[in-house]
Amino acid sequence: xxxxxxxxxxxxxxxxxxxxxxxxxxxxxxxxxxxxxxxxxxxxxxxxxxxxxxxxxxxxxxxxxxxxxxxxxxxxxxxxxxxxxxxxxxxxxxxxxxxxxxxxxxxxxxxxxxxxxxxxxxxxxxxxxxxxxxxx
Amino acid sequence: xxxxxxxxxxxxxxxxxxxxxxxxxxxxxxxxxxxxxxxxxxxxxxxxxxxxxxxxxxxxxxxxxxxxxxxxxxxxxxxxxxxxxxxxxxxxxxxxxxxxxxxxxxxxxxxxxxxxxxxxxxxxxxxxxx
Numbered sequence: 686x687x688x689x690x691x692x693x694x695x696x697x698x699x700x701x702x703x704x705x706x707x708x709x710x711x712x713x714x715x716x717x718x719x720x721x722x723x724x725x726x727x728x729x730x731x732x733x734x735x736x737x738x739x740x741x742x743x744x745x746x747x748x749x750x751x752x753x754x755x756x757x758x759x760x761x762x763x764x765x766x767x768x769x770x771x772x773x774x775x776x777x778x779x780x781x782x783x784x785x786x787x788x789x790x791x792x793x794x795x796x797x798x799x800x801x802x803x804x805x806x807x808x809x810x811x812x813x814x815x816x817x818x819x820x821x
Numbered sequence: 822x823x824x825x826x827x828x829x830x831x832x833x834x835x836x837x838x839x840x841x842x843x844x845x846x847x848x849x850x851x852x853x854x855x856x857x858x859x860x861x862x863x864x865x866x867x868x869x870x871x872x873x874x875x876x877x878x879x880x881x882x883x884x885x886x887x888x889x890x891x892x893x894x895x896x897x898x899x900x901x902x903x904x905x906x907x908x909x910x911x912x913x914x915x916x917x918x919x920x921x922x923x924x925x926x927x928x929x930x931x932x933x934x935x936x937x938x939x940x941x942x943x944x945x946x947x948x949x950x951x
Contacts, residue, residue, distance in 0.1 A: 699843040703841045724874065725909075728876075728910045
């Protein structure tokens with residue numbers, strides 16, 4: 686029996702990252718996601734949420750349990766109204782950074798999940814949508 | 822301010838991270854550890870991350886920084902106790918923690934540090950005294 690879980694979390698400060706990771710882990714465990722997939726999902730969550738905090742001053746995360754046929758998983762949507770990303774292709778390259786970081790955040794997060802979509806409008810904000818199947 | 826305790830055990834420093842790391846806490850640990858290496862003249866740093874259910878690129882960078890900074894201060898860093906799921910995730914993330922020594926648990930980490938110390942030229946020799 687698929688669960689209906691929908692949750693909203695605000696990311697305004699570093700501590701919110703910790704809460705968000707823990708909450709996503711709890712929900713993932715609740716739908717029976719294995720520990721490796723849980724870890725991949727919360728790591729991707731941490732990367733994207735941190736980017737949102739660092740480059741857009743914060744934003745919002747929507748967590749939802751998704752079913753598609755026999756597949757069940759977690760979908761997360763990260764939304765901010767920051768400056769946007771002028772060149773998404775560049776931002777998705779390993780090692781590209783405009784901050785003083787490793788530049789692994791977005792491309793690394795993409796490798797850790799099953800589906801990854803990013804949309805950004807300069808001056809309006811960025812939306813990142815990820816999906817991790819329970820057994821994916 | 823919240824801090825992660827650093828214990829001195831003989832020539833080594835032992836850090837056991839038992840709480841969720843947020844960025845500021847990780848940065849404070851980095852500063853404290855390097856200062857402590859300087860103050861104590863420790864020749865090894867052991868970081869136990871067995872309680873961490875996540876190491877993302879930021880924390881990975883801090884671990885790398887600690888190892889690099891300790892190294893130029895003549896101390897070796899060993900990271901111990903990484904959970905299997907964390908190891909798998911780090912490699913897929915693209916962060917292989919190159920240059921950081923690792924061991925399965927604290928005991929083996931200590932043994933690794935001891936063996937590396939004994940491979941060094943004798944500390945008490947007076948070769949560099951003048």
